[in-house]
Amino acid sequence: MDARFLGIAELAEAPSVAVVVDVMRAFTVAAWAFGQGAEKIVLAESLDEALALKARHPDWVTIKDGPPAPGFDTVNSPGLLRSMDLRGRTVVQKTTAGTVGALAVREASLVLCAGFVVAEATARLLRTRACDSVTFVVTGEDGQADEDLACAQYIARRATEAETDAAAFLRRAGESRAAAELAEGVRQGVHPDDVALCLELDRFPFAMVAASEDSLMVLRRCAVPSLTDEERPRQGG
Structure with missing residues (x-):
């Protein structure tokens, strides 16, 4: 598989297959929303669009980066979202990087959104679809976010090599600037477990x-075949 790793600004044209990575925190939050029962997630282009969608659909759940704000039901935090019952609900999400990256490649034939929480399922879907060329969109810090690059590189490796240890990739993400800012409370709208x-x-x-x-x-969950014991990724060492 030919893998390219680009920032949003480096996307000169729509790729055939794109994996948009935002570990901290957009697509971790999106995965938790599906885990809590959400039916679909609308990726809004702006805060105003998110509010307009909420006005037309009062039962939809709106999420934004940063501190709480009028018109938004919650913030972009997996630690806060995991206590919400979203069964059958539509979520509207607007973030600084993740949703922007997904919208930037909306013309691609296949767009996947990912973080570590769905890494193996994403890699398996790429294998199932036999994707020869994949563009990984590193959304954070103008394409320089090491947590996103580490996750993208891990997924790319897992898509082609069953024996890939996740430990070094997770370590890089844990030592990233985004992780430090979240842990130190530099960013707003944060739960201690994020x-x-x-x-x-x-x-x-x-x-x-x-x-x-x-x-x-619109983002939707996509089932993939379950892992065999031989295919399970290693996290130690």
Whole structure:
């Protein structure tokens, strides 16, 4: 598999297959939303669009980066989201990097959104689809976020090599600037467990596929075949 790792600004044209990575915290949050029962996630282009969607659909759940704000139900924190009952609900998410990255590749034939919590399922879907060329979009810090790059490189490796140890990739993510800022409270709208939740490998058994639906970019969970014992990733050493 030919893998490219690009920041959002480096996307000159729509790739055929894109994996958009935001570990801390957009797509960890998205995975938790599905884990809590959400039916779909609308990736909003702006805060105003998110609020307009909420106004038209009062039962939809709105999420944003940073501190709480009027019109938004919660913030972009897996630690806070894990206590919400989202069964059958539609979630609207707007973040600084993750949702922007997904919208930037909306013309791709296949768009996956990922973090460590869905890494193996994402890699397995790439293998199942026999993707020859994959562009990994490193969304954080103008493409320089090491937690996103580490996760992207891990998924790329797992898509082609069954024997891949996750420990070094998770260590890099844990030592990233984003992890430090979350742990130190530099960023707002943070739960104390957010970093640990973002570094939880393969917490969920599904991948997440984004596609255009009625002019909106909609993220949905996608089931993939379960792992055999021989295929399970190693985390130690």
